[in-house]
Amino acid sequence: MVRRLFAQVFLTIAVLGPYGLARPAVAQDGWRTQPHVEALAADALEGRLTGSDGARVAADYIVEQLRALGATFLPGRSDFRLPFEFTAGVNDAGTLLTLDAATGWNVSDNVQALSFSDSAVAEGEVVFAGYGLVVPDSQDFGYDSYATLDVTDKIVVVLRYFPEDVDQDLRNVLARYSGLRYKAMAARQRGAKALLVLTGPRSPNAGLTIPMTFDTAISGSGIVGASISGAVGDALFEYVPDRSVEATQAELDTGNPHVAGFQIDGVRLTLDVKVTRESRSGFNVAGYLPPSATPVSSTDGKSYVMLGAHYDHLGLGLQGNSLARNSERGEIHNGADDNASGVAAVIEAGRALTAADRRRGVILAFWSGEELGLLGSANFVETEAVPTGQISAYLNFDMVGRARDNRLALQAVGSSSAWHGLIERANVPVGFDVQIQLDPYLPTDVMSFNGAGIPSLNFFTGSHTDYHRPSDDASAVNYEDLDRVARLGTIIARNVANRDTPLDFVRVEQIEPQGQRASVRAFTGTIPDYTAEVEGLLLGGVIEGGPAAKAGLQEGDVIIEFAGQSITNIYDYTYALDAVKVDELITVIFMRAGDRHEVTMTPTARP
Amino acid sequence: MEGGELEMRRRRAADARTRMYRLAIAAMVVGLLGPVVTGQDGDLYTESDFLTRTRRLTIEGKRAGEGYYRPDGAKLVFQSEREPENPFYQIYVLDLETGDSRRISPGHGKTTCAFFQPGSSLIMYASTQHDPESKALQAAEIAFRESGEERRYAWDYDPEMEIYTFDQDTGKYTRLTDVRGYDAEGSYSPDGEWLVFTSMRDAYNRELTSDERKQLELDPSYFAEIYIMRADGLGQRRLTDVVGYDGGPFFSPDGSKIVWRRFDETGLIADVWTMNLDGSNQQQITDFHSMSWAPYFHPSGEYIFFASNKLGFTNFEVYIVDASGAKEPVRITYTDGFDGLPVPSPDGQVLSWTSNRAGGQAGQIFLGRWNHNKALEALAAAPPRRTSGNQGAAGGE
Structure with missing residues (x-):
């Protein structure tokens, strides 16, 4: 599962063993899915990082399995492999900021490209634009850092985050508009040539440049931007009579929207951003089982049912999305549950489907680049590797190897009104305690297909202690239940393939409100449980010694209010987390065994 | 019908408590149960002792x-x-091998409480399908729901409700009762020869006093009594004669007893009772001084499943009690929300029950593997039954 959508929540947490249950019994021989998981999660494949040799070996294994079960190439193709290009990394290749002939900064301690910046040179006068925030009028609160400024063809300097001293309600509003990309876009829309971001002395991470992250680096943005150190900020403010950075920030921190920015007279800057993006190729793997029974009416147009799972993982976990403990850094992230388990389920479902009547063709797809941001499935949809309008439904399997207590989450059920009935019918003989979740906006490849208007369904057995760690091993997989997941997928796929009428697609409204979130900077040590859909935030656990643990929260608690914000879902929680102040006491209200409890908690700064 | 009846009970109980329970009612809007209070019961067991998978x-x-x-x-x-x-509810048959399901009621009207006749192709259920108003009532209900207004989900004890059979071989419907007043909640004897059921006909077949008329307007279930008839609908005979809702009757596995639940006059307290097929030997089996209802025998005949809200107004849990009610009942379910309407499989190895533990929705049917030996062990270890001092009235002999 990719960590993009919930990245910020996950980053503030680590994943612990939900429910405190013992792992499934040691895997027995004889489960059909077991050899696949063991082959793909072997150390020799070195964690199957997209574009790596290990991923190539994994793809070879999958191709071999497709051949063995009798799958053919996709219609019009001559290979099981479907290559795509992607950005494998982003680096600052020597960004330089020059004040005058004598003063230049080029070390990363003082200036660092923003990870989404283009490589380009910008030169111009300098305007300090406060926090660089633009809050749309629809928020019943006007805040526009550019209201009194002309920044056309100038370089804008803004503070990172949002005013530090505002009340909780205002924090909730401002936090949404304080993301770096959002600020960069606001500056560009006002005509600025470039954006410089300074972390103010009154904020966490004071005076530090902003590390380049991979998450936002998938493509350039038409923006030229860099972060600057406190020393650079101070040097610029030497041109501002009678004002220090700190005093200026303090005034802005009141949140008074009438505190204006100003031009820094007598300064011209040259910003030369140099960013390198490494382009590499990865490939999806896809096989095809043509119809074996009288095909559905040609006027139907929905010729395919598709089952898919991503086969890539994190390699050695050096790309920033590993949750390895310090003692495990750099070890092979085997990714047995994430997502050798899903690959095994699709292979075995495909094998079972070869023997079933199929009035629609079945596509078996194996994605790469999922962990880097759903790259493979997005490419498949964008390039119409098969016409997306002809896909009647997409079944996705991501992390299906750790079933506990007979529970299986079926997600994205809201994407078609037909899913409830299809699930009920298929699950009667299979017998999972299914947890129905409607939301299709999931951090997995379902996102690509739901976005293309295809009814989608995601199979998921829940997060666990070993998530995105080297300990996600084949020995911890519950193969008995993984075989049952494959069986459930087989029956649903067969019933979709043989329906007279295609499934309807229902576009589910996305809960996430407008704006872009700031990067979360508060750490609470809560671990959301994504397998259950409850009113509030259900905790799968808390990190030992973290603020939540200290406050007495525990697994099974449902947070319903956080720092004055009512919490009905994960998104509410993420925004509430964005808005809290580090090291200040907040109140958390939660339900435990039906009783309402109130505790105080002090979030700490995220590392 | 039991689910609806339950809602009705809750509503009445809340009203009777001088609107103290506004919040609880709000939580029950449209059958959506809010968080419930789990009481401490000195629990010796956990749910997984009795129910797995x-x-x-x-x-x-x-x-x-x-x-x-x-x-x-x-x-x-x-x-x-x-x-x-x-x-409204319709009746479906689910094939547990294939997962295929099929509606067997005609699709219009209100229906409830179906039961397979042993040894035949008939399924008995209660329905208003003959009511010429039934489609208009459906349209009115749909329009009401679309209006966005909400009200408490409530069972209305439609006096048009009559008992029918459906023949799975021929598709033929046969009406077995034809008396004004709600007739429903039927079940067959193990040999398929007899049907026990609940009827409110007593409210319509005689002159009521003015107090009784008020009572009928408030809640017709006050008049509900247990009846028995032959499987062809002949020989209808009343077995109980105590004010308050007598309902939900089922035969014991050997066919010698009827188990049912009897509400007191206020409609707040219910207990599980057993009696002979002629209405004699009426015995109170439970005594929680709460709403204990939906009894059903385990096929061994050793004990009876039932549901009770002993631990909180909206917190129904499943219990078992020995067939004679000598011992204190043993709690089976330990999950927040509603757990009720327990029915064991004929081989006694699986328990089917209705629960809203999946959250967000009204009740759905759940299954779990039933640990019969653990149940016997727990019953043997249970202390003698405590009494609440509120023994229901015995009568009707």
């Missing part, structure tokens, strides 16, 4: 419940709201 069986539709097995255990008949044209 628990799972949600029904998924489609707004709500489902009252799943009763065919005697060979291969099929389940249940009621569900799952078709957009009808906002």
Whole structure:
């Protein structure tokens, strides 16, 4: 599962063993899915990082399995492999900021490209634009850092985050508009040539440049931007009579929207951003089982049912999305549950489907680049590797190897009104305690297909202690239940393939409100449980010694209010987390065994 | 019907407590149960001692419940709201091997409480399908729901409700009762020869006093009594004669007893009772001084499942009690929300019950592997039954 959508929540947490249950019994021989998981999660494949040799070996294994079960190439193709290009990394290749002939900064301690910046040179006068925030009028609160400024063809300097001293309600509003990309876009829309971001002395991470992250680096943005150190900020403010950075920030921190920015007279800057993006190729793997029974009416147009799972993982976990403990850094992230388990389920479902009547063709797809941001499935949809309008439904399997207590989450059920009935019918003989979740906006490849208007369904057995760690091993997989997941997928796929009428697609409204979130900077040590859909935030656990643990929260608690914000879902929680102040006491209200409890908690700064 | 009846009980109880329970009512809007209070019960056991591999069986539709097995255990008949044209329950048969389900009621009107006749192709259920108003009532209910208004989900004890059979071989419907007043909640004897059921006909077949007329307006279930008839509908005979709702009767596995639940006059307290087929030997089996209802025998005949809200107004849990009620009941379910309407499979190895533990929706049917030996062990270890000092009135002999 990719960590993009919930990245910020996950980053503030680590994943612990939900429910405190013992792992499934040691895997027995004889489960059909077991050899696949063991082959793909072997150390020799070195964690199957997209574009790596290990991923190539994994793809070879999958191709071999497709051949063995009798799958053919996709219609019009001559290979099981479907290559795509992607950005494998982003680096600052020597960004330089020059004040005058004598003063230049080029070390990363003082200036660092923003990870989404283009490589380009910008030169111009300098305007300090406060926090660089633009809050749309629809928020019943006007805040526009550019209201009194002309920044056309100038370089804008803004503070990172949002005013530090505002009340909780205002924090909730401002936090949404304080993301770096959002600020960069606001500056560009006002005509600025470039954006410089300074972390103010009154904020966490004071005076530090902003590390380049991979998450936002998938493509350039038409923006030229860099972060600057406190020393650079101070040097610029030497041109501002009678004002220090700190005093200026303090005034802005009141949140008074009438505190204006100003031009820094007598300064011209040259910003030369140099960013390198490494382009590499990865490939999806896809096989095809043509119809074996009288095909559905040609006027139907929905010729395919598709089952898919991503086969890539994190390699050695050096790309920033590993949750390895310090003692495990750099070890092979085997990714047995994430997502050798899903690959095994699709292979075995495909094998079972070869023997079933199929009035629609079945596509078996194996994605790469999922962990880097759903790259493979997005490419498949964008390039119409098969016409997306002809896909009647997409079944996705991501992390299906750790079933506990007979529970299986079926997600994205809201994407078609037909899913409830299809699930009920298929699950009667299979017998999972299914947890129905409607939301299709999931951090997995379902996102690509739901976005293309295809009814989608995601199979998921829940997060666990070993998530995105080297300990996600084949020995911890519950193969008995993984075989049952494959069986459930087989029956649903067969019933979709043989329906007279295609499934309807229902576009589910996305809960996430407008704006872009700031990067979360508060750490609470809560671990959301994504397998259950409850009113509030259900905790799968808390990190030992973290603020939540200290406050007495525990697994099974449902947070319903956080720092004055009512919490009905994960998104509410993420925004509430964005808005809290580090090291200040907040109140958390939660339900435990039906009783309402109130505790105080002090979030700490995220590392 | 039991699910609806339950809602009715809750509502009445809340009203009777001088609107103290506004919040509790709000939580019950449209059958959506809010968080409940779990009481401390000195618990000796956990749910997994008795139930393992628990799972949600029904998924489609707004709500489902009252799943009763065919005697060979291969099929389940249940009621569900799952078709957009009808906002009321219809009756479905689910094949437990294939997962295929099929509606057996005609699709219009209100239906409830189905039961397979042993040894035949008939399924008995209660229905208003003959009521010329039934389609208009459906349309009115749909319009009401679309209006966005909400009200408490309530069972209305429609006096048009009559008992029918459906023949799975011929598709023929046969009406067995024809008396004004709600006739429902039927079940067959193990030999298939007899039907016990609940009827409110006593409210319509005689002159009521003015107090009784007020009572009828407030809640017709006050007049509900247990009746027995032959499987062809002949020989209808009344077995109980105590004010308050007597309902939900089922035969014991050997066919010698009837188990049912009896509400007191206020409609707040209910207990499980047993009696002989002629109405004699009426015995109170439970005494929690709470709402204990929906009894059903385990096929061993050793003990009776039932549901009670002993631990909180909206927190129904499943219990078992020995067949004679000598011992204190043993709690089975330990999950927040509603757990009720327990029905064991004919081989006694699986328990089917209705729960809203999946959250967010009204009740659905769940299954779990039943640990019969643990149940016997727990019953043997249970202390003698405590009494609340509120013994229900025995009568009707």
